[in-house]
Amino acid sequence: MKEPREFARAHLTASYKVPIGSIRSLRVSVLVATLSLGLGGCATATLTSGTNLAKAGEAAAQQMQQNATISADSMTALRRAVAFNTGYNKGAGADDAKAFLDNMTSIQGRLSQYSKLLASLSASYSALGDLSAYDASGTFNSSMQTLVGDSTKFAAAVGSPITVPANVTQGLSTVGSLAIGAIQAQRVKDGSAKIEHVLKQIIGALDQPATRDKLVPVPGKISDQVDQAAIVLLKEGVYSYGPILDQLGAPMGLKSTSGSDAAIAKDDNARAGLLAVAGEMAAEQSAQLAASYDKSLAALKALVPMHDSLEKGAPVDLSQIASVTGQLQTIAASLQTTTSTSPAKGK
């Protein structure tokens, strides 16, 4: 057994015999750490901006997906409404109604590419958020490949082909678990630039009047049929006029009562007036659906200057995107409100 002094000497000597490669590695680490300390504030700001941009981008893409694609629930509601409307009209137009539903089913399938694209865009922003939090280059690269693939297919489907340069599809380099601020911040900037390139191409395709004319009328045609069925039932006295009366009287604090429907049933003029209001509400709903496309597009456009700020190392201004996504949420909420109709009171 070595004396304590000998042990100490041997240990110190051994520590001086470090391989040259390790010394280089140590120097690089010290250099990067020094740079990281020097750029710490800047890197932190970029990573924070990356996180904020990721959240905004994810929200904008998800909102557009919600507002501008045909869900399975919407198709079910359409089929039921057309079945009712055709049955109510004693089978008149049944052949055209069936052809219309067949066409809408096909249209829903074609628009699924649109839904996939927006889901991919949202996933890419989510991956950018991960990249801002930790070394998630692998996830980001994979999401970018999916986004570019879906964008290309979508643009071809709407007749507006796009081209994506090789540097956009080229993945970010991975460095294992090394997560030094400056390197991570640079990766977030690179990732942002890649998403921004595809985002601009998507905006270009969606902003074309030809694309808009194809996409905007579809959800409106569905809601029109659903509203039509509801208005027929309202007219026949199956639904209560209560919700319409309450909305009409709200500015003056007036509310319907349990006797309202009975009073309206005896008054042709009141009933005609309220049916006209119901028709107006349906028209407003169609207009809101069309507006939601433009609002969603505006939200996507608002992301571009945020990308530019992040890539320049400047703080990201979230106020614009917050305003637009707020409007989108308001539209979505109002659409849910106008589609709900209460059953007749006391029936």
Next chain:
Amino acid sequence: MSGAPAPPTQDSVLASLSSAADAARQSYMNALTSTPAGTDLSQLYAKEMAALNAWSSAEDKALANDPAVAGAQGSLDAATKAVRNDLSNFKDVATSLTVVDNLVKLATTLSGFFA
């Protein structure tokens, strides 16, 4: 000074068919909210479905990037205008039916160009 109308494109024809379908629907809705309960509106509804079929058939083909484009768009737009005029001067179901019938015939003809 009015020049020759711009040549129709697939997108402008599609927009005309969408407007025609909306006008046919509004005609039915107008009759629905302006007549007593139980009034037979089935023929107007059938026209609405025909117009929707014409639009959705063209929309489906347009989304598949079918490039077929046709004329007759001006006539359809004029018929759509006539239906909208009828909406603001609603007289009776029979008059609306005549106006919408003309619209649907034109829409059906026009949608045929997408085949």
